[in-house]
Amino acid sequence: DAGVIQSPRHEVTEMGQEVTLRCKPISGHNSLFWYRQTMMRGLELLIYFNNNVPIDDSGMPEDRFSAKMPNASFSTLKIQPSEPRDSAVYFCASTPAGGATGELFFGEGSRLTVL
């Protein structure tokens, strides 16, 4: 398996623009997580899905952020409009159903810079 695949790896955009980050989880993994990593706040859980259903989005910072998982092999995280404080590395991670192993498998991350 290729692991968790994220795109784009790097994104530079201007304030006010829409940003869409994409994630393909490992095949057979039923849970998907979006994390944001910054120096100041570390790794923060934004939202997670079980079987394509959003379970907990309490970590989503504000209404400018939204996430979808239309099927078992694809998820998006959208920021609209983007702001400079959204600059961070966004990681997607997946794990088998029910946390059978406990391990989260992370993608390579999407580094977002908002100017």
Added chain:
Amino acid sequence: GENVEQHPSTLSVQEGDSAVIKCTYSDSASNYFPWYKQELGKRPQLIIDIRSNVGEKKDQRIAVTLNKTAKHFSLHITETQPEDSAVYFCAASKRGGADGLTFGKGTHLIIQP
């Protein structure tokens, strides 16, 4: 919600010496405590984990201890090597990771030659 505190934020040790990183958690219902290693520019990767029904777990040069009463757990790395240089994150979860992980802020481990 869960809160995980991690110390120190930076740790510098001589190659061959031991390194210890400590974490505390707030939610007594947490039952799963993994440690992740993140090299510069790379993804976090699991190096060892422990569940609440055991007090210690070892894997070669790495060991983790858990004190549920005090709500703290520690990572021990012996005979440190240059490739151990990285940022280490502790984490906690109430459902074995199924509900995601709450991470500490990380420890930057520097191995001095």
